[in-house]
Amino acid sequence: MARTYGVAMHTVAVLALDQVVPFDLATPIEIFTRTRLPGGRPAYRVRVCAPTPEVGAGAFTIRAEWGLEALADADTIILPGCADPTVPVPEDVLDALRKAAADGTRIASICAGAFVLAATGLLDGLRATTHWVAADLLARRHPEIEVDPDVLYVDNGQFLTSAGAAAGLDLCLHLIRSDHGSAVAADAARLSVMPLEREGGQAQFIVHDQPPAPRGSVLEPVLRWMTDHLDRDLTLSDIAARAGMSTRSVNRRFREQTGTTPLQWLHRERIRQAQYLLETTRHPVDRIAGQVGFGSPTAFRERFRRVVGTSPNAYRAAFQRREPGTLT
Structure with a gap:
């Protein structure tokens, strides 16, 4: 069993x-x-x-x-x-x-x-x-x-x-x-200073021109800032400016330390935050889409399904926290 x-x-x-x-x-x-x-x-x-x-x-x-x-x-x-x-x-x-x-x-x-x-x-x-x-x-x-x-x-x-x-x-x-x-x-x-989900596979780690910088040594403040501003329309230039780097350098640092690009990391973090809101609030899906920075609810639903493998509503039905005694 x-x-x-x-x-x-x-x-x-x-x-x-x-x-x-x-x-x-x-x-x-x-x-x-x-x-x-x-x-x-x-x-x-x-x-x-x-x-x-x-x-x-x-x-x-x-x-x-x-x-x-x-x-x-x-x-x-x-x-x-x-x-x-x-x-x-x-x-x-x-x-x-x-x-x-x-x-x-x-x-x-x-x-x-x-x-x-x-x-x-x-x-x-x-x-x-x-x-x-x-x-x-x-x-x-x-x-x-x-x-x-x-x-x-x-x-x-x-x-x-x-x-x-x-x-x-x-x-x-x-x-x-x-x-x-x-x-x-x-x-x-967060306790492990680790993204909840990394994009890509281990093939990206097979060959390095040089060893990656220690995890969190450069990007940790930038990642924290991005997480705190998911509702904003952040561009690669915004992220590079916050990091005090050129767009080329910030792209390279992200590849080394997260295995993905700044914007791909941002999209995944938006989906992670959306999962949290779906689990812990009763906000409508369209409102959550805006809260995590998606201008279009349709684009949010499409990306959520692509990343999580199910729809926002189905995810909420499976994982939303309920107080003891509440009805489903």
Whole structure:
């Protein structure tokens, strides 16, 4: 029987195998433990588990509080990557993951954690991704999986996979939004200094003429200003002037730090704010279109459907918060 993912105190088990990648391990722990529901209640209970009391994590060793029994009690299992994805996965781990899947548990992998999930056979016949460096290896070792190296994550419903490094953040935010709506996910994204949804795939990160600037070092004030002025008819020149850069430079900085252009980022942020207003207010859709900077309600509806995959009214019906006892 499939589990219900939207309940409060959803249990997330993060599985640490030997030589786990510390970044992959820390990402879900940090994001899920900091996520709060309206009113401040924690949205998730996080348990770090391992097949042995201690596992290596590169420069240090970690001691996990939980064993594999935590997988049986989890609503979601996260599989971080390991330093060498070709190392065989212990059979007791594979058996525990297959049993959890049979019970309806959602399982998601970060980076090379896709190799662990692939080893269970649960991804056979499905589309999946991993870090672009390891994508060819995953495809060769598991030809029954359709490996897509160009996306940040793939959601197959019960089984999800993500690309490397920061894509694990994208995946976790996607899970939070699926569980609790965009408003809760947006709060979690802000705590992580991370956009709720990045446009484009990981192919844009394969080749760099030079390393990107540290996240938020230049653009954070500009992004905050843009978010505060979504209702204005902002142009590329306005954004460049606010950033104190030429239009060419601000375009380059956005590409480096957000993976998209200033105006594309602005459109996506407008849609995110529209999601929040649809969830938390009873404002008419046409009014919300104006509040987030769309001059035409028709243009708003078209872009909303293109980005979110559904209409504003359908989204509101699915995600609008209601007080206990109110009628739908």
